[in-house]
Amino acid sequence: MSTQSLRVSTRTLRSKRRMSALRTVAFLSPWLIGFGVFFAYPLVSTVYFSFMKYDGFGVPEFRGLGNWAYVFNDYPLFWPALRNTLWLVLVMVTCRVLFGLGVGLLITKIKTGTGVFRTLFYLPYLAPPVAATLAFVFLLNPGTGPVNSILGDLGLPTPGWFTDPTWSKPALTALALWGVGDLMVIFMAALLDVPKEQYEAAELDGTSAWQRFRFVTLPNISPIVMFAVVTGVIQTMQYYTQPLVAGKVASGIIGGSGQQFEPGYPDKSTLTLPQLVYNLGFQRFDYGSACVVALVLFALAMAFTALLMRRRGGLIQAGD
Amino acid sequence: MTQVLDNPVRLSTPTTAERTARRRAFLEWIAVHSLGVAAALFFTLPFVFVVLTSLMSGQQALTRDLVPDSWEWGNYRQVFDTPGFLTWWKNTLVYAGLGTVLTVVSSVPVAYALAKFRFRGRNLSLMLVISMMMLPPQVVIIPMYLFWAKQLDLSGSLWPVIIPMAFGDAFSIFLLRQFLMTIPNEYLDAAKVDGCGELRTLLRVVLPMAKPGIAAVALFQFFYAWNDYFGPQIYASENPGAWTLSYGLESFKGAHHTDWNLTMAATVLVMAPVILVFFFAQKAFVEGVTLTGVKG
Secondary structure, three states: OHHHHHHHHHHHHHHHHHHHHHHHHHHHHHHHHHHHHHHHHHHHHHHHHOOEEOOOOOOOEEOOOHHHHHHHHHOOOHHHHHHHHHHHHHHHHHHHHHHHHHHHHHHHHOOOOHHHHHHHHHHHHHOOHHHHHHHHHHHOOOOOOHHHHHHHHOOOOOOOHHHOOOOHHHHHHHHHHHOOHHHHHHHHHHHHHOOHHHHHHHHHOOOOHHHHHHHHHHHHHHHHHHHHHHHHHHHHHOOOHHHHHHHHHHHOOOOOOOOOOOOOOOOOOOOOHHHHHHHHHHHOOOHHHHHHHHHHHHHHHHHHHHHHHOOOOOOOOOOO | OHHHHHHHHHHHHHHHHHHHHHHHHHHHHHHHHHHHHHHHHHHHHHHHHHHHHHOOOOOHHHOOOOOOOOOOOHHHHHHHHOOOHHHHHHHHHHHHHHHHHHHHHHHHHHHHHHHHOOOOOHHHHHHHHHHHHHOOHHHHHHHHHHHHHHHOOOOOOOHHHHHHHHHOOHHHHHHHHHHHHOOOHHHHHHHHHOOOOHHHHHHHHHHHHOHHHHHHHHHHHHHHHHHOOHHHHHHHOOOHHHOOHHHHHHHHHHHOOOOHHHHHHHHHHHHHHHHHHHHHOHHHHHHHHHHHHOOO
16 A cells, blocks of 8 residues: 555656656747757857858858968958957956946935936936947047047147047047946945945044945945956957947948948957958858857857856856 | 033034034035036037037038037938938837847746746756857857848848847846846745646736836847847848848938938937937836846
């Protein structure tokens, strides 16, 4: 008797487990399909094409490491794009995090009209990238743009911004600082979470405002600062629309349907890695080499994502 | 007598301290709010200059003037009369509207399973979702383009960017999962005690509680589609009838390359809907930004 009931209960347990596994698969199914079709398959395929010579017509031809050698040794845009990416990581990400933290601090100190200020600070983040970039190319146009008009009236230097290779990335940085709203909100939330008692205790100890920031605020918000830095770096790997549109519009040669323009105008200074995938794949129809750049981009993006998810002290915790 | 003499001295010391404290607070108020006004100018002046230029005559827009001599509201009408502009609006609304609905419907069950089911491989699944979220779309674009254009013959339309949204969007799944984690399990357990299956629990109990999260995801996805440049560039560039506003705007600049007034009017028309939507849904939006930034 007892063995039988035990058997029955293990059977119901097993079928229950099977049911719950089926249920899990059912709930996950949209993403499981999406993961396979739009992530795993194309990723494997990208690796395959990186070893092939293929222009979209005929049959792909094995080329060994030829595409890799071409991209690293002979493709004139690869190293400038990588250097630009490094510049953007070092300067643009740093500026954005510091500015975001500054604006976040400022908004927590503002006592009158907080809501209005917060909305005004946040709005530019929402401006569609193409529209925002067009606006900045106009505002910063060297001859008649409002910014240079004002700088000129004040007797300050009037740089060529998007038309000058040394000023094009600072101009893009200005655009990125204008849209700092996302970081402002994240820092604001983090700053409001710092326990009030710690400030009160520090004040009783007679500390200066800077000391309170350094020894109370900063340790409390350092995980969020790290988060902002790492996601900033990942966003830089994806940085595409703004530099591309800025270069196209500033160069004055604009094509809707695949017309050629000088990539990275002026003088390759606005090239980023994602643009190279477009240039190689959709302007030169060298799909193999485009896939090589895609894989470099993949490796960089995943390295920083791993940093974000690192188990110990990871910034995005997976557990419950 | 000594007591009487003592008293005023004792009283006056706190008042001076109080006065300096009050003066310091006032000076700090001035400093903070001056900085606030300076920052507000930095964030708003670009909008102001763009709007002012959009109302200038074509001649004046090429000068250094900041304020229009005559207010040319007709510029906006001229933009609307540009061939294609209304089609781009329609396409953008279809892409953003349909894409948003598909994303929400397909992402909610996935997020629910990742937040509340216990199964082997859950942490791995979540890591894969985050990896997909961080992946630049250019990484897989060559095979995807070949798939949509050569195998399914769908280039020249927006379907290659809309259809994938029916299969869960990584960012939306992640954001919703973060939100669903905040719903206490007791509610789900109670529903199950009442005899609800998982699907019923999701629809009857979880969805009503998750409205703010869903609103945030819907907004983000709407803005994503509205702003998307790369997708339409790859799949729709060959057919102007399938362009979206973000993609068409750049070619508008190309066609009117000395008409800064018209280009700025078109820019305003692309920005305005996003800003209007934001004002109606500000709370949900800011909540969403915070959720993705704060660890789960």
